[in-house]
Structures are given as C-alpha cells and as structure tokens.
Amino acid sequence: MKRPDITREELVALITETLFDVARIKVAPHQYEENLFALGLDSLKAIQMLNQLEDRLDLMIDDSKLKTFTSIKAMTDFFDSLPTD
Amino acid sequence: MADRLFSLEAVPLLADHRIDGTPFAPFALLVEELLDAEETGDFATLERIELVQPLMLRRDRPKTARLHSAPVSGPVDGSREAEGARIVELLDDVGAAFIRGRFLQPSARPSAGISQPGADVGNPAFGEGSLKLPRADLYPGLLFHGPTFQADFTIGKAEPGSLLVRLSGLAAVPSAPDRLSPTARRAVVAGDLALQAASLHAMSLVPEPIVPWGCGLYARFVNVGAGDSLLVRARRLDDGRYDIDVMVETGEKPTPYMFWRNVEFRAIRAALSEKARTLLANIRRT
Numbered sequence: 452m453k454r455p456d457i458t459r460e461e462l463v464a465l466i467t468e469t470l471f472d473v474a475r476i477k478v479a480p481h482q483y484e485e486n487l488f489a490l491g492l493d494s495l496k497a498i499q500m501l502n503q504l505e506d507r508l509d510l511m512i513d514d515s516k517l518k519t520f521t522s523i524k525a526m527t528d529f530f531d532s533l534p535t536d
Numbered sequence: 537m538a539d540r541l542f543s544l545e546a547v548p549l550l551a552d553h554r555i556d557g558t559p560f561a562p563f564a565l566l567v568e569e570l571l572d573a574e575e576t577g578d579f580a581t582l583e584r585i586e587l588v589q590p591l592m593l594r595r596d597r598p599k600t601a602r603l604h605s606a607p608v609s610g611p612v613d614g615s616r617e618a619e620g621a622r623i624v625e626l627l628d629d630v631g632a633a634f635i636r637g638r639f640l641q642p643s644a645r646p647s648a649g650i651s652q653p654g655a656d657v658g659n660p661a662f663g664e665g666s667l668k669l670p671r672a673d674l675y676p677g678l679l680f681h682g683p684t685f686q687a688d689f690t691i692g693k694a695e696p697g698s699l700l701v702r703l704s705g706l707a708a709v710p711s712a713p714d715r716l717s718p719t720a721r722r723a724v725v726a727g728d729l730a731l732q733a734a735s736l737h738a739m740s741l742v743p744e745p746i747v748p749w750g751c752g753l754y755a756r757f758v759n760v761g762a763g764d765s766l767l768v769r770a771r772r773l774d775d776g777r778y779d780i781d782v783m784v785e786t787g788e789k790p791t792p793y794m795f796w797r798n799v800e801f802r803a804i805r806a807a808l809s810e811k812a813r814t815l816l817a818n819i820r821r822t
Contacts, residue, residue, distance in 0.1 A: 493805030495556040498594060505595075514594055515630065 454533035455508045465507055466526050473499045483523040540569060540626065540715070542591060543598035547713045549724070550593060552682025555747075555804070561591040562685070563748040564727030566635045568720045570624045573605040574639045578758050582624070585637035585751040591626070601626040601634055608638065637754075651781070651792040653757050660767055660790065662692040662702060667822040669815070671705070678736075678812040683707055685728045687766075689736070691822050697772045699737040702785075703729050704765040723756055726766055726782055726794060734770035734778040738801055740820040741772075743813050745806045752777075752798030760784055760793045773798070 455462065463483070470476050470487070474496040482490065487497070497517060505512055508530065520526045542561060544551050550559040566587070571580050593599055608621040620641030626634045669689040675681055687703035706729070709722045716724070731748050738746055763784035771779045778799045783790035808816075 488805070495558075495804065495806045498556065498558055498592075502595060514592065514599075515628065515632070518589070 452510050452512075452533055454535045455510065455530055459527065459531050462527050462530050463523065466504070466523055466530075469500055469503045469507060470523070473503060478523055483527075486521050487523070488521070538573075538603045540601045540603055541598060542593060542601060544593065544596055546598075549684045549710045549712070552684035553680075553728070554682070555680050556806070559593040559596065560747075561634075562724060562728045563587060563635075563731060563751075565724045566591065566626060567637065567727065567751075567754050568716055568724050569601075569603065569626060570635065570637050571639070572716060572720065573603050573624045574622060576758060577642055579642070579755060580758055581753070581755040582637040582639055583753050585635065585754060586633075587635050587749045588633040589628075590747075591634045599628075601628060603627075605639070649779070649797070650755060650795055653760055653791050653793075655792055656789070660692055660700060660702065662690055662700075665693055665822070667691040667818060669819075673815060677809055678739075678815055679732055681728070681732070684710055685725060685732070687729050689733070691819060693822075699733060699768075699770045701733040701736075701768045701770070702765055703733065703768060706765070709762070719758055722762055723794065727754075727756075727796075729766060730768045730770075730780050730782045730794065730796065731799065733768040734780050734796075734799060735801055736816070736819055737770050737772060738776070738778070739808075740816045743808055743816050744803045745808060746801040746803050748799055749802040750798075750800040751796055754794075754796055756782075756794040757792065760791060761786060766793070777801075 467478050470478060474492050476491050478490060501512055501517060516529065519529070542550065544559065550561065553560055553562050567582060567585060571582055591599065591601060603624070604627055605622050605624045608623055622639045623636060624639050625636040628634060669691065671686045671688050674689060675686050684707050686707065688705045690702040690704070692700040692702065706725065709718060709725065735746050761784065763786040765785045767783040767785060767790045769781045773779060780796040780799060781792065782794035784793045
C-alpha cells in the first residue's frame with residue numbers, strides 16, 4: 452500500500468468529508484483526536500466509511516485497520532505514514 | 537493448523553448473512569468451524585467461546601483463516617482437570633483470533649441442564665394467544681438474514697423472562713462449505729435461527745440491533761435427525777445473557793438437539809425502522 456499523493460491537510464479534508472457523507476457527522480479541528488464512535492459513528496457506518504476511503508484514495512485497506520481507525524487523527528496518521536513508493 | 541477459505545464461492549451461505557451489504561460469518565458457523573478441528577463423537581461440546589473480531593467479507597473479498605488447536609496446560613478451572621482439553625481458534629493472517637473456544641474430551645464434559653435425546657421436554661404451548669410472525673414480516677426489516685437463515689416464527693406462551701418459539705419452513709441444508717459435514721451444516725442454520733429467536737427477545741426489551749458475541753457453552757447431539765421445524769426456548773438470565781435450548785420436532789414429541797448457555801449479545805450501533813420497533817413491541821406484549 453502506497454501513501455496517497457496528497458498533502459496531510461488534503462487527507463484530513465477528505466477523511467472528514469467522507470465521514471460527513473456517510474454518517475452526517477461534522478468534526479471540528481479541536482475534535483480530531485476524539486473517538487468517532489463517541490461522536491456518533493456506528494459499526495456499519497464505519498465499514499461504509501472504509502469502503503469510501505478505498506475508492507477516494509484508490510487503495511485497498513486491510514480490515515484489521517478498522518479497529519485502529521478511531522479518530523480523524525488516527526486515520527490521517529495511518530495514511531500519512533504509508534511509504535511513498 | 538489448517539487454512540479455511542471464507543468466500544462467497546466456498547461458503548455461499550455467507551451471501552445470506554449480510555449486515556448492511558457486507559457478508560459476516562454467522563456465529564454458529566464459526567463455532568462449527570472450531571468444532572471441526574476435533575473429534576467430537578456423538579456429543580459435540582465447546583466451552584468459553586469468545587468472538588474476538590467479526591469475520592467479514594468486506595466488498596465480498598475472500599478471506600482465509602487458520603484453524604489452530606493446542607492443548608490447554610494446567611487445570612481447566614478449580615474443580616475440573618484439563619485432561620485432553622484444547623484451545624481451538626480461528627486466526628487471521630497476522631495471528632489475531634477471530635474466535636476461540638475450549639474443546640473438552642467426553643469425560644470432562646458438563647451435562648448439567650442438558651436433556652438427552654428422547655427425554656420428555658414437555659408439550660409446547662402454542663394456542664390462541666400465540667403470535668405468528670411469517671418470514672415476510674421479519675426479514676429484512678428486523679432480522680437481516682437471507683433465505684438460508686429464514687423461518688416462520690410462532691411465539692407461544694412462556695414464563696416471564698423467556699421465549700418459546702416454533703420455527704417452521706426451514707430452508708434446505710446448504711451443500712457447502714464441503715469441509716463441514718451435513719450435520720454440522722444443518723447445525724449452522726439451526727444454531728443461527730436459535731440465536732435469532734433469543735435476539736428477538738432481547739431486542740423486544742431493548743430495541744437495538746444485536747449480534748451474538750460470546751457463549752459459555754455450546755453443545756449439540758450429532759446424531760439427532762432433521763425435522764420439519766424447530767422449537768426454541770430462550771431464557772434470559774439475570775445478567776442479560778441467554779440460555780437457549782433447541783429441540784427438533786420429528787413426529788409427536790420434540791427431541792433435544794442443541795444447547796447454548798450464557799450467550800452474550802452485543803449491540804452493533806445501527807438504527808431500527810419504525811416497523812421493526814412495532815413488531816418488537818408486539819413480541820414484548822406476547
């Protein structure tokens with residue numbers, strides 16, 4: 452899996468947009484470390500979100516990552532840390 | 537260690553066990569996969585079953601799990617020795633468990649609360665006050681299952697805190713996965729339906745979608761034949777878990793078939809429709 456060719460800020464924007472599209476949850480910058488399930492995300496929406504992120508970032512995400520994707524920051528850190536080539 | 541392929545081709549019944557479009561391996565299937573690691577004899581038993589993570593085929597992608605079995609060292613608990621006891625697990629590709637349980641040899645198996653085949657388990661009370669729930673009312677609005685895991689429900693009178701259900705019109709036993717015997721495949725369907733019945737009782741009390749997540753004991757008689765319908769008694773325990781007895785109706789008297797003890801359900805954080813809530817209210821009144 453390769454790091455998406457976008458900036459970290461663009462990654463954050465894409466993840467927050469996806470979250471809103473799937474679950475209608477708006478997350479302000481000061482909430483980026485908050486647990487998404489506490490903000491209203493449910494298990495089924497989390498799977499939908501993973502599916503949409505795969506499409507938008509053009510990569511395949513392993514299911515095992517689902518349990519670590521608990522916040523906007525956690526997701527951004529994961530994609531941001533992928534190798535660039 | 538044996539590889540187990542979970543795909544819509546290898547395990548077609550997964551197509552009938554989707555949540556929000558994603559196939560999830562039924563709890564009853566995972567339990568039977570664990571049992572398949574050992575020689576069960578006439579009475580298959582597994583204890584302390586724990587679902588660690590759901591086995592799902594996101595976007596219908598196949599998944600391979602490894603079936604692992606290892607002896608338990610030391611005593612099983614304070615009162616019983618662990619002679620021949622084994623931990624059986626289904627593991628993902630990084631070695632994390634999907635599900636695990638403990639297999640006991642026949643000499644160490646518990647029998648308390650387990651009726652033997654042919655035992656008189658009483659006459660089920662299905663009379664005037666019974667609530668008929670044809671499958672069209674239940675699926676997919678309240679229960680998400682496809683045809684393999686569907687039945688018509690008739691809810692009879694039972695004691696407070698318990699539910700008595702007749703399940704009829706069961707689908708034919710699936711022919712796959714081939715790695716499981718026909719009796720194990722039948723147990724997957726019967727077990728899933730029994731868990732559905734208990735979940736209906738739980739959801740009638742707290743209306744939120746739930747799935748089975750753990751179980752103190754699962755046992756079934758291997759040689760009990762199939763019947764046209766099943767009887768399920770689900771009893772809610774003080775801690776919210778369930779004991780479930782499944783009987784096969786073959787002729788005049790039901791015969792004991794399958795037992796689930798201390799079944800734990802967990803909410804999956806999803807919404808229920810208004811129609812589903814109305815159905816649950818009717819079940820609660822029954």
